Each structure stands twice: as C-alpha cells, then as structure tokens.
Amino acid sequence: MADAQTPTDPAPYDALLLLSFGGPEGPEDVVPFLENVTRGRGIPKERLAEVGQHYFRFGGVSPINEQNRALLSALRKDFADHGLGLPVYWGNRNWAPYLVDALREIADDGHRRVAVLATSAYAGYSGCRQYRENLADALAVLAEEGRPVLTVDKLRHFYNHPGFVQPMIETTLAALAELPAGLRDRAELAFTTHSIPTAMAESSGSPDDPARGTPGGAYVAQHLEMAHLVAEAVAGATGVADRPWQLVYQSRSGAPHIPWLDPDICDHLTERQEAGAAAVVMVPIGFVSDHMEVKYDLDTEAVARAAELGLPVARAATVGADPRFAAAVRELLLERAATERGVPVARCALGRLGAGHDVCPAACCPNPRAPRPAAAQA
Ligand SMILES: CC1=C(CCC(=O)O)c2cc3nc(cc4[nH]c(cc5[nH]c(cc1n2)c(C)c5CCC(=O)O)c(CCC(=O)O)c4C)C(CCC(=O)O)=C3C
Numbered sequence: 001m002a003d004a005q006t007p008t009d010p011a012p013y014d015a016l017l018l019l020s021f022g023g024p025e026g027p028e029d030v031v032p033f034l035e036n037v038t039r040g041r042g043i044p045k046e047r048l049a050e051v052g053q054h055y056f057r058f059g060g061v062s063p064i065n066e067q068n069r070a071l072l073s074a075l076r077k078d079f080a081d082h083g084l085g086l087p088v089y090w091g092n093r094n095w096a097p098y099l100v101d102a103l104r105e106i107a108d109d110g111h112r113r114v115a116v117l118a119t120s121a122y123a124g125y126s127g128c129r130q131y132r133e134n135l136a137d138a139l140a141v142l143a144e145e146g147r148p149v150l151t152v153d154k155l156r157h158f159y160n161h162p163g164f165v166q167p168m169i170e171t172t173l174a175a176l177a178e179l180p181a182g183l184r185d186r187a188e189l190a191f192t193t194h195s196i197p198t199a200m201a202e203s204s205g206s207p208d209d210p211a212r213g214t215p216g217g218a219y220v221a222q223h224l225e226m227a228h229l230v231a232e233a234v235a236g237a238t239g240v241a242d243r244p245w246q247l248v249y250q251s252r253s254g255a256p257h258i259p260w261l262d263p264d265i266c267d268h269l270t271e272r273q274e275a276g277a278a279a280v281v282m283v284p285i286g287f288v289s290d291h292m293e294v295k296y297d298l299d300t301e302a303v304a305r306a307a308e309l310g311l312p313v314a315r316a317a318t319v320g321a322d323p324r325f326a327a328a329v330r331e332l333l334l335e336r337a338a339t340e341r342g343v344p345v346a347r348c349a350l351g352r353l354g355a356g357h358d359v360c361p362a363a364c365c366p367n368p369r370a371p372r373p374a375a376a377q378a
C-alpha cells in the first residue's frame with residue numbers, strides 16, 4: 001500500500017496551470033483592470049473610483065502578479081526537487097498573462113490533460129465557479145481557433161490542508177511576537193476574509209454540504225474551520241487557552257442596499273477597543289498572498305483605524321510562496337492524479353470537515369446572476 005499512500009505518478013496530467021486573479025502592473029493598467037473585474041457586476045462608480053485610488057497609492061502596481069511569479073518559481077523548484085517533470089503554466093482572470101493565452105500555450109506545447117490550481121482556498125462563486133466559468137470561456141475560444149480539445153480538472157479547495165494551515169499558524173505566532181511583550185498574552189485574533197453578498201455565501205458549497213443553505217453557507221463554515229484550526233494551535237503554542245477570536249470581513253464592495261457579510265474589520269477594531277481589548281492580531285486567512293486587499297484594506301485602512309483608536313495591532317503574513325504550500329500543491333495534484341487512475345490514495349486534511357470534493361457538482365456555488373457554462377464539473 002506504500003504506493004497508495006505516497007503517489008509519485010502525475011499521469012493522467014501533463015501540465016499544471018496556476019490560475020489567479022491578476023492585477024495591474026502600472027498606472028495605465030488600473031482602469032482597464034477594474035473594468036475587467038467589474039464588467040456586468042453592478043459595482044457603483046464611486047466604489048470603483050475609490051478602489052482605483054488604492055492602486056494609484058501604490059504606483060498603480062498590485063503586488064499580486066509578482067507574488068504569483070514567486071509561487072510559480074516555488075512550484076517549479078518543488079516539482080524539480082521531487083523528480084516531477086510536469087510543466088507549470090500561469091494564467092489570470094483579469095489581467096495579463098491571461099488564462100486564454102496560457103491555455104493556448106499549453107495546447108500548442110502538446111499537452112491535453114491539465115490540473116488547475118486556483119489561488120482561492122474556499123468554496124464560493126468568486127473563488128470556485130467563476131474560475132470554472134473562465135476556464136469554459138477560454139476553452140471555447142480555443143475550440144473556435146480549431147485547437148485540440150484540452151481536459152481541465154480543478155484541484156480541490158485547500159483551506160484545511162496542512163500546507164496552507166501550518167504556515168498561517170506560524171505567521172500568526174510571529175505577528176503576536178511583534179506586539180509589546182506585556183500585551184501578547186492578552187491580544188485577540190481577528191481572522192479576516194473577503195466579504196461577499198450574504199446570498200452568495202448562503203448558496204456556497206455543494207448541494208449536499210451540510211452548511212449549504214445556512215446563513216454563511218460553506219464559505220463561512222470553511223473559514224470558521226480554518227480560524228478554529230489556527231486559534232487552537234496558537235493556544236497550544238502560547239499556553240493562552242481563552243484568547244478571544246472572531247471571523248470578520250474586509251473589502252466590501254457592491255451597492256449599499258445589498259447585504260454583505262459583516263462585521264467589517266474596521267468596525268470590529270472599534271468595537272473591541274471599546275470593549276477593552278489590549279491588542280488585536282489580524283490574520284487574513286481568506287487570502288493566499290499579501291496582495292492589494294491585504295496591503296490596502298488591512299495594512300493601510302485598518303492600521304489607520306487602529307492608530308486612531310490607540311489600539312495596538314499586528315498583521316499575520318499569508319502563505320505566499322511558502323515551500324510547504326508549494327509541496328501541498330504537488331500533493332494535491334498527485335492525490336487527484338491517483339484518484340483519476342482509480343488508485344486508492346490518502347486525502348490529507350486537518351480538522352473536522354475533511355477533504356472537499358474533487359469534482360464540483362453542477363449546482364455547486366451557483367452564479368448569483370444567471371447560469372453560464374462552467375468547466376471542471378460533474
Ligand atoms: C471571495 C473573494 C476573494 C478571495 C478569493 C480569491 O482570491 O479569489 C477575492 C479576491 C480578490 N479580489 C481582488 C480585487 C477586487 N475584487 C473586487 C470585487 C469583488 N471581489 C469579490 C470576492 C472576492 N474577491 C466580490 C464578490 C466582488 C464584487 C464584484 C464581483 O461580484 O465580482 C474588485 C472590484 C472593486 C471593488 O473592490 O469593489 C477588485 C479590484 C483581488 C486582487 C487584489 C490585487 O490586485 O492585489 C483578489 C485576490
């Protein structure tokens with residue numbers, strides 16, 4: 001059974017595609033990038049102008065592309081170190097290098113069966129189905145061009161994989177250590193993720209997920225699980241068993257009359273300061289790298305609110321290109337490859353919820369507007 005436990009054969013896959021959000025790389029990119037992100041999504045003009053300013057403040061450059069280049073290098077190094085000859089490609093939803101160009105290159109290089117790692121750890125329309133719609137759109141372009149048919153399989157959600165959880169436990173401990181010694185044991189944890197419309201949260205996950213249809217759906221249930229895993233490990237490492245923690249939200253968008261998940265991190269900081277909190281560590285479990293939502297919404301906006309309040313804060317780093325995360329991607333790929341070959345395999349996951357599904361059911365994480373073709377589903 002040793003082979004079943006530690007698979008090393010990537011067949012039937014002949015390429016890995018890193019699929020991400022994309023971001024502007026100069027001031028002239030900002031407006032067209034925002035147009036790509038928000039096309040047909042009913043985001044108020046004022047919100048767009050405001051978000052544009054976040055990017056202009058950083059010279060019009062989002063850190064996300066550089067972070068994906070670093071992850072790409074980490075993946076290639078990890079594959080090479082493990083004798084895995086699989087090529088790794090990269091394509092984005094909203095900015096160059098675009099997904100359709102990456103898939104075209106994959107096809108032209110002679111590959112046909114592609115494993116896809118989306119840089120989104122949790123269930124939900126934005127992080128799951130929308131990427132699969134993007135894959136379907138890109139495959140349709142390739143078909144129109146008369147290129148050979150590719151099969152794309154999206155790797156499962158990785159929020160409870162040890163290669164994602166363990167680095168965040170350590171960065172949370174490192175952020176606690178940045179606080180003055182006398183505050184550390186009393187510091188609270190605020191786990192943050194992207195706010196989404198409450199209706200989108202409620203319908204997140206697969207129809208047979210016990211959290212589906214509950215307020216928050218699988219999106220919130222999975223974040224609570226991740227937060228719990230980190231909080232528990234931090235309690236063990238610091239010996240503080242009763243440290244308060246809460247899941248809160250950031251980066252709210254959309255029209256004000258539509259309900260989104262709350263509380264917002266800034267309101268939460270205000271509330272905790274009024275309640276007498278000594279300090280707060282912000283832990284952005286919703287994100288894979290320290291991109292603009294982290295650099296602006298947490299490091300700029302929330303840090304400014306904390307300063308106004310006189311509340312000491314620190315922020316934990318996201319996993320980024322941590323070698324353990326790169327190794328987790330390899331493990332997920334080899335796990336799925338074994339499953340596709342019909343070979344029994346261990347499905348690594350921490351906590352109570354277990355490993356998520358490999359193939360999304362057709363009704364998983366529905367499009368909140370209108371149904372559209374999506375790839376990589378039953
Ligand atoms: C769940 C989720 C994640 C986490 C999972 C994942 O990572 O996938 C995420 C990540 C990201 N979101 C990002 C940027 C933006 N998101 C926007 C708008 C929206 N996000 C949404 C959800 C999510 N977003 C939603 C429901 C909207 C409303 C419009 C719509 O229904 O689509 C807007 C429009 C302007 C505004 O903020 O209103 C921008 C610019 C960046 C890039 C950062 C950079 O440049 O470094 C990243 C990684």
Ligand SMILES: [Fe+2]
Pocket residue numbers: 194
């Ligand atoms: Fe977003």
